[in-house]
Amino acid sequence: MSVLDIRGLHVWFDAPDGRSAHAVRGVDLAVRPGERLGILGESGCGKTTLILAAMGLLPSFASVGGQVVLDGIDVLCDGEKSARTVRWTHAAMVFQGAMNALNPVHRVGEQIADPMVFHKQCSRREAKERTREVLGLVGLPASVARRYPHELSGGMRQRAMIAMAVACEPKVLFADEPTTALDVIVQAQIGDLLYSLSERLGLALVLVTHDIGMIAEHSERSVVMYAGVIVEDGPTYEVLTAPRHPYTRLLLEATPVVNRDRPLVSIPGSPPRLDQPITGCAFAPRCPHAFEACAVRPPLTGDGHVAACHALTQGRLS
């Protein structure tokens, strides 16, 4: 039984000029309770779009196909009303804009307590009590409840945001680049915090980041996305040490690693345009191993550690 089940998800962003960008092009992803999953991929490959779709939060000009099941509710089809009941109570999110993700005019405490009362999980009194509790959980003093967001540092704000996200005891926490815009020390602290919360609360964590170190440390499973599809999915240790897909290999080689003396490579070419139809493997034009079969889109194959590559299945990769 998964806490999040995504099947055949497609997302198109409809531009006013009639063209549409196919940002997510058929994604299947199931997340088990308590699982920690990292999503890797270069800018624009659809990571944020995937998460927003999973919460049913895409803007109205986006068209969505497929299925996203959270707590038995299909957030795309069962209507906005029932989707709202699972937001924050079943799946919560912490995202990129840590600085501005809190409402500047309400006190931090109110912002943590309000959703509990809104979702009728408890009375306002109990919500206040629980607010202190979760603030403690993320390592903030209870007095932060009375502060306004602008009175907190970036790291404290992100902690407050995390406290907010776990207050309603969700089963899944999406963290979309939760540490960008924070300094390195704080980044590490936030990473550790997310990890320990996920362990203590049995929370499934979906962690999107460009920081491969963070994925290596904090997630047991890794998913690599390219141009709106998943190209590799497996245990983090295997994906990072024995990547199967040519894209993953290049992506890892293109990532700087301290203390390791090897030349940095960059992947030649650029990701495909999403507003034009993509046939076959999207990575083929940039792939050193591309051959005729790549004109057909490769399925994810493998057992436990899957990758979508014809060259791989035909044993052409050394």
Add this chain to the structure above:
Amino acid sequence: MSKRQKFVLRRLGSALLIAFLAVSFSFVLFRALPGDAINFSRVPNATPEQVEALRHQLGIDRPLVVQYGLFFQSLAHGDLGLSFRDQQPVLGTLLVAVRNTLPLLILGTVIAIVVGTLVGVTAGYGQGTARDRLMTGLAMLLYSMPVQWLALLLVVGLSRWFPSSGVSDPFLLDTGFWAVFTDRAHHIALPAVCIALMVFGPFALVARSSQLEALADDHVLTARAKGYGNRRVVWREAFRSAILPIVTLSTLTLGFAIGGQVLVESVFSWPGVGLATVRAVSARDYPMLQGIFLFITLSVVAFNFLGDVMHAVLDPRVAE
């Protein structure tokens, strides 16, 4: 003392300073004008002795510094001098005019501010929909329409049903509450609607654009992720955090509107502060003008201060 209280006190200090400077400026302004009160008093062929006597009577033969002190002294007593036009105390006339302007202010301006804001926020929420385009178009149209023209349209179109001048019917015999009330309501309808239409435009436009900006903020996405419904997201999260420009515009508008609407009051012969200004100008009634000038400056300063206080109350970041 909290940061907010300190902020409010600082603003109060500067409001008082500005008021003092404005009052002093009005003193200087009305004395720097060419000629003095004698030129305007109706004393044709006066002998030099008579002129001197008059100057003495009006106190304008004294040194400026003394006059300045006396000016503040009489202000403190609420004495704004006598009108040149009818020799009545300026203060009394001014108060009557203010009393006539107030209902217009409340019915026209305040209601239009509320409605304009509601409409703007709703339009901003459904950006690009037919309703949004209709509302924005209407607001633009009203905003760009000259007031006097709007007023004339109303007079031409509606004066068959509503009186187009004055505050009440001088020949009304029935003095019962309802009769008087209906009569007043009839009279105020056109000018109030005219002012409302004029004020509506800018508020709808400003509310719409600040709402659009707020809806794109990250914290609104957080609010939606929390599962809040539309109404809560639009009002308690987005609008609440984007309210400052509307507060600023409201206090500015009210500060000026209480000084009367010169054009509207002229078209509808509404004996408010605006019309009093027109009359004073055409009669070269300097004491009256000075009184009106003082009143307008003070009300603008007061409303600006009110705006500052509201900023501090509504947005915790302001006091920083």
